Amino acid sequence: MLGELVKEIRGNKGLSQNYVLDSLMTQSAYSKFELGRTEIRASVFLNILNKLDMSLEEFKFLQNDYQFTIRDEIIHRFFYMSYNDETVLLEVNELAKEYLEKHQTQDYLIKEIYYLCQAFLTLLEKKDFTEASISANKVWERVSKRNMLYVMDLYLLNSILFIFPLETIFEIRKLVELSIEKYGNLFRLQRIRINMFINIAYLLMKEEQFEMAIDELEEAIIICRTEKTYIQLAICYIRKGVCLNRLQQQGNVWIDKGNQLLLAIEEDDLVQKLSNEIRQFIE
Template sequence: MSDINVPIGSTLKKIRENKGYTQKEISDHMMARSTYTKFENDDITPTLSKYLSILDHMDMSHEEFIYLLNDFELGQKETILYLFKQLEKNPTLELVYEIIEKGETLVQKRYDQLTLDILNVCRGYAVLLEEHDLAKAKNYAQEVWDRMENLDKWYLAELHIINSILYLFDSDTAALLTERALETLTQYHHLEEATNLKISFLLHLTNLLMMDQKYEKALFYIKQMETESAKMDYAVMLATALIRKEVCMKKIGDTSATGLIERAIRIFDSLNKHTLKELVIKDPENFLNLYSNYPVKEIQSELLTSH
């Protein structure tokens, strides 16, 4: 909220009037009408409980209210977090360097540990995407993990960070971390962000398991990825799960579900994602694998609208 440039009270008043509510309707039983009037006049600041009650009676979320306070713009840190989450959908060098630029600007103004973590994550991504040097990228990821492993509990912000450094670990450890993350994310089952994050964890983990040739274990998580992607109607992630499923089944000699890659190709055709189709035909085993020497730049434009 450091970027807010509009007094809270005047914004509350404007929203209330635009929605046609009276001060009495907004104050309800939580506070005296005179107290609410003082909030609108910026004479006093509401407590957290009263602030949340006001928003509830105005049919508005905290996120939307903060967005309005910033004149329909994200704040500096909120912008960094927003862009960082886009990496799970669109891992491009252009986006990575945009986050690094904005993050460095913020930490020059004030200390912010989460932004420092994001900067190290993005520097690791830059190495993966530009130099294809997994060992060098792990140096940045290790700096992030040194802090994360000492936290008692992970919330959504921390889970986004951990997901982005999963390549730091061997595949078995990555699976344990993913299981812990998935269990935590079940508590956020009403939030679409949690489902997106769950699918992204499964995407990263199955990459690592397949690279270690642990195909049966990979299949266990691929099936979860398939289910979650289908439930959320995420076509590109569903197609990716189908591709990996057929690759792993062939590796273990299971031919009971052939034609999955062809089905994925049809999905890409229907979405006009012809580059992704070509990449599947060229190398299905490494499709969307950030951790191998894979031509990430070839899929940038296709991934941009993957969700």
């Protein structure tokens, strides 16, 4: 029960009922809430959480015995991948499939994460953008109808950039940037900007637009340093080095710098993946 957990948290923090209820409701009504005898309005509950210095996300985590719900686990693991890790994608894909089958739910977000896992796995296994875009387009059909973008829309849009032509991607980015500006760095949204710059740079590299790709990577590097996102920073260094080499400039120093950073944080598998990517652009 919500009230019982609120009581436990309040007690552990050494706070009185009077401090928490703070004119939100009567003492009697609040006591009944903590005893699980009555429910309260959502607005009052959120105010109580504020008095407890606790986010709704943390409360849900405690409510689920110090772990994510399966749904939250799927969302967290998918959106906080630093790169398209095949092992993680396979695990999230299976979790999403089991969740949808078990709950027989119309949960659009989990369904779309399931589609996107399939799209990314297709890209990794077959290098087939056309087949992968079939799954990703299912997500775009819904998001494109939105008049306003919310946090999950921003994460989803960043995930499906690869299905669009570059001119469309730049227009989408303008919309994403405006939405992120409203949120600031709430929900770690600056990381979406990093991934967007990195993803666009990769698409530009595929089109052999190496100077433009470097511009994107330089923007990402600035944010990576601020946010201390070292995996993405290393990817930027390596891709910048590849671009410089293709422009007949000294790029190996950047490739070495990126590899050393990844080795220092023991991302050996990613070093190998990026080594394969380097060969792709050299050969």
